[in-house]
Amino acid sequence: MEVPPEDSLPFHLLATVASEPSFFIAVGLIVLGLLFLSGLISGSEVAFFSLTHNQMRDFNVSDDLNEKRIAKLLHHPKRLLATILILNNLVNIFIITISTYTAWQIVGDQGEEGIIIASLTTIITALIIFFGEIIPKVYANHNSISFAKVTSGLLMFSYGFLKPVSWFLMSVNNLIEQRVKKKGYNLSVEEINQALEISVEKEEVTEEEKGILKGIVNFGTLSVKQVMKSRMDITAYDKETDFHELMNQINKNGYSRIPVFSETIDKIEGILYIKDLLPHIDKGENFNWQKLLRPAFFIPESKKIDDLFKDFQEKQVHIAVVIDEYGGTSGLITMEDVIEEIVGEINDEFDDDRDIAYNKLDNNTYIFEGKTSLNDFCKITHSDITTFDRVKGESESLGGLVLELNSKLPGAGEKITYQNFVFTVVAVDLRRIKRLRVHIKPEKSNAGKFED
Incomplete structure (x- = not known):
């Protein structure tokens, strides 16, 4: 760092001010304030990006101002992340600059300024890492909603104020990503499908084998919404249906697992397994069949079917209720629907x-x-x-x-x-x-x- 000339006006002004005790108090308060601000910004990164899908869904329809801000900021996560990183780096630079320059003016040319400034820089860096990074991020991880609400106003202001800078950095980042992607060549799903078509033409695989291979290739790209049975086609029973009417409907439909709702299909109470009814088929009209309901497994429309397949295996269930972003029933999907995406249509005695x-x-x-x-x-x-x-x-x-x-x-x-x-x-x-x-x-x- 170049030392300012001793006869310069800024040097004399700072030297004069630095001799006052109030100067040290002011600098100390400024550094502490900036350190606190650095902690808020660092913690906000963890708080915002650890919010769950269900929490975000609630924030989207909330009347709370802070929750609305959070939802709006997370609509553009890359830009939000760029804003947080820019703001955090600016604050940390201010902390180090103010501390170092103040120390330089106090030490002057006593011959040990290098050692003192190096020591001060080490201390400030340690304080930033500990109080500006580790502690706030650990706290934010356990209190993500409250921390995000506290920092939403600051980030919303910075989001607009730093827009030109964040836009420039995002553009540079996208350019670098495109260059990196060009160096590595990854086969797309479409290219693999084309290769399978060529294999069939050369009689290396049969049409049936091609269908299964295509199903495997596309398996990880399909969402639940693409495969599910829509709500208009769902067969479901009202919870108030009497036992005899229920048995008549079951005989007509031929399904082994059926959702049961209360008032509307958007209020699924559980899943009725027909095998659970078998010991009670001779019961009277007033039999309380509702006690046989099993808990429903709810999933979002956006879930990939390969992830759902793992969930079905882990939870040992074969049917899931698909909900939309507002919590309403969007459709229904079964283990059979998922498997059919690989092996093709599976028909049983009730299918036509x-x-x-x-x-x-x-x-x-x-x-x-x-x-x-x-x-x-x-x-x-x-x-x-x-x-x-x-x-x-x-x-x-x-x-x-x-x-x-x-x-x-x-x-x-x-x-x-x-x-x-x-x-x-x-x-x-x-x-x-x-x-x-x-x-x-x-x-x-x-x-x-x-x-x-």
């Missing part, structure tokens, strides 16, 4: 062709129900599962896809074209598309890709 209702008119033309999932549609038509990723939005059904493409509810007979798919609406009601005719034009021989 109406589970996935479609008619194949010729090699390129089909009639589908609007509620058919995009996942099932792609399987039946042997289409790439990623074909509609850019345009499907939040929809997971064929009818929902057509609504996304058309931006409004189409009328009967209306045609919507996307790439080599021509969707013709066959039947529609006031709220949804009920039936579609799908014609798939033969793929072009060059690249197999079509423009929108």
